Amino acid sequence: PDRLSFIMESGHAYVTGNQRPDVVAEQAKLLAADAVILQFPLWWYGVPAILKGWIERVYAFGFAYGYQNGTNEFRFGDGILKGKRALVNVQAGGPGADYGPRGINAPIEQLLFPLTHGALFSPGMDVLPTHAVYSAGHVSTAEEVEAIKAGWRARLAGLFTDAPIPFRAQNGGDFPDRHTMADDVAPGQTGIVAHVAEELRFVDAVAGDAAAIASVVNGAYRANGAVEGWTNERG
Amino acid sequence: PDRLSFIMESGHAYVTGNQRPDVVAEQAKLLAADAVILQFPLWWYGVPAILKGWIERVYAFGFAYGYQNGTNEFRFGDGILKGKRALVNVQAGGPGADYGPRGINAPIEQLLFPLTHGALFSPGMDVLPTHAVYSAGHVSTAEEVEAIKAGWRARLAGLFTDAPIPFRAQNGGDFPDRHTMADDVAPGQTGIVAHVAEELRFVDAVAGDAAAIASVVNGAYRANGAVEGWTNERG
Numbered sequence: 317p318d319r320l321s322f323i324m325e326s327g328h329a330y331v332t333g334n335q336r337p338d339v340v341a342e343q344a345k346l347l348a349a350d351a352v353i354l355q356f357p358l359w360w361y362g363v364p365a366i367l368k369g370w371i372e373r374v375y376a377f378g379f380a381y382g383y384q385n386g387t388n389e390f391r392f393g394d395g396i397l398k399g400k401r402a403l404v405n406v407q408a409g410g411p412g413a414d415y416g417p418r419g420i421n422a423p424i425e426q427l428l429f430p431l432t433h434g435a436l437f438s439p440g441m442d443v444l445p446t447h448a449v450y451s452a453g454h455v456s457t458a459e460e461v462e463a464i465k466a467g468w469r470a471r472l473a474g475l476f477t478d479a480p481i482p483f484r485a486q487n488g489g490d491f492p493d494r495h496t497m498a499d500d501v502a503p504g505q506t507g508i509v510a511h512v513a514e515e516l517r518f519v520d521a522v523a524g525d526a527a528a529i530a531s532v533v534n535g536a537y538r539a540n541g542a543v544e545g546w547t548n549e550r551g
Numbered sequence: 552p553d554r555l556s557f558i559m560e561s562g563h564a565y566v567t568g569n570q571r572p573d574v575v576a577e578q579a580k581l582l583a584a585d586a587v588i589l590q591f592p593l594w595w596y597g598v599p600a601i602l603k604g605w606i607e608r609v610y611a612f613g614f615a616y617g618y619q620n621g622t623n624e625f626r627f628g629d630g631i632l633k634g635k636r637a638l639v640n641v642q643a644g645g646p647g648a649d650y651g652p653r654g655i656n657a658p659i660e661q662l663l664f665p666l667t668h669g670a671l672f673s674p675g676m677d678v679l680p681t682h683a684v685y686s687a688g689h690v691s692t693a694e695e696v697e698a699i700k701a702g703w704r705a706r707l708a709g710l711f712t713d714a715p716i717p718f719r720a721q722n723g724g725d726f727p728d729r730h731t732m733a734d735d736v737a738p739g740q741t742g743i744v745a746h747v748a749e750e751l752r753f754v755d756a757v758a759g760d761a762a763a764i765a766s767v768v769n770g771a772y773r774a775n776g777a778v779e780g781w782t783n784e785r786g
Contacts, residue, residue, distance in 0.1 A: 361669030365604030417741035418732040426742050434596030497653040506652035507661050
């Protein structure tokens with residue numbers, strides 16, 4: 317080629333068996349999995365660099381994008397990981413209030429949209445609502461630790477039964493030209509919130525200590541079907 | 552200490568002069584700068600891992616957070632980089648339509664909010680609207696390249712005069728308890744859009760080839776004061 321394209325080189329290595337063995341091994345793990353869980357501390361409002369780098373290296377062209385024919389035909393709901401489930405478990409140093417609907421950091425699901433929608437839903441996985449533990453740096457008592465563990469166990473129990481975030485699939489009718497939402501889809505809405513198909517509301521109570529939050533968030537999520545962090549509410 | 556805290560260790564290294572020399576050098580560059588420009592390709596809807604890692608290593612505790620007293624008193628508009636300007640220049644492979652108000656990827660300013668708000672505004676910088684070049688992988692003619700260069704030169708010309716994104720400062724009155732927006736601020740709004748203080752609307756025309764987009768976006772931005780990617784419009 318007369319022009320270097322990282323995308324084309326990635327695809328070439330993928331189809332010709334010239335990827336590094338560690339990348340091949342990680343791709344094999346993804347293909348073998350029924351569910352993929354990403355657990356990490358929130359660093360500067362996103363995934364740590366080391367995890368971002370894992371995505372960049374493992375998500376080869378032809379594998380996680382350009383699937384089957386080198387185009388964007390299969391993405392956002394379709395793709396090589398279709399049928400698998402994904403769950404993010406994030407620990408944030410700040411209190412839940414900072415990540416609330418009107419919190420100073422913005423809601424965790426909107427901050428992590430590039431990960432949940434852009435990196436997990438895009439190659440086809442069904443992505444569950446994010447599991448977040450707040451004030452993680454201030455957890456100190458055994459009771460708090462036990463509450464956090466119980467909250468996580470509850471999420472694991474629902475790994476294959478909880479409803480995923482209802483992101484709009486590219487090929488489900490909402491994006492007739494694969495680029496822009498049809499006019500009759502989420503009419504009048506723009507941005508990230510328009511990407512969630514159902515009317516979702518925030519759990520009201522997101523303030524308090526980490527253990528209480530873990531309990532409240534998961535309790536509310538499981539009891540009411542409400543999903544903390546998302547809203548389509550329009551004033 | 553009887554418990555390992557990366558935050559405390561970062562702060563300890565910072566105040567005792569035990570940071571690695573490369574980190575010290577990067578911090579010195581930030582302190583010496585009048586403006587900070589981050590230029591990168593959009594990888595999986597965010598900054599490449601290598602740039603994220605730069606932020607994580609250079610943004611020591613006591614420097615970019617916990618400034619002055621180890622608390623969150625000085626952040627989001629206040630901080631060690633207050634008075635400096637920041638500008639993001641991002642190249643995206645996908646067409647502008649995918650990043651439009653109702654595009655399948657979501658608007659670029661919302662995808663990059665964790666960077667612009669979370670990593671640039673939080674230690675005090677004034678962040679200009681993102682400069683984006685779309686369909687970057689398909690740029691092929693000299694005319695397209697020249698149009699892209701002209702668009703970028705225009706943004707550089709406004710580096711110290713263009714209006715920054717009107718993010719809400721923590722200590723400007725909108726967050727009385729430093730965590731949650733006051734009820735009378737952006738009433739009824741939630742999430743990322745509530746963080747922008749003024750009524751901003753998308754530039755309508757974001758479709759087309761990269762050169763046309765670079766031209767349209769910058770032309771519209773400079774001519775109308777409109778900012779591509781943001782909206783507070785409520786249907």
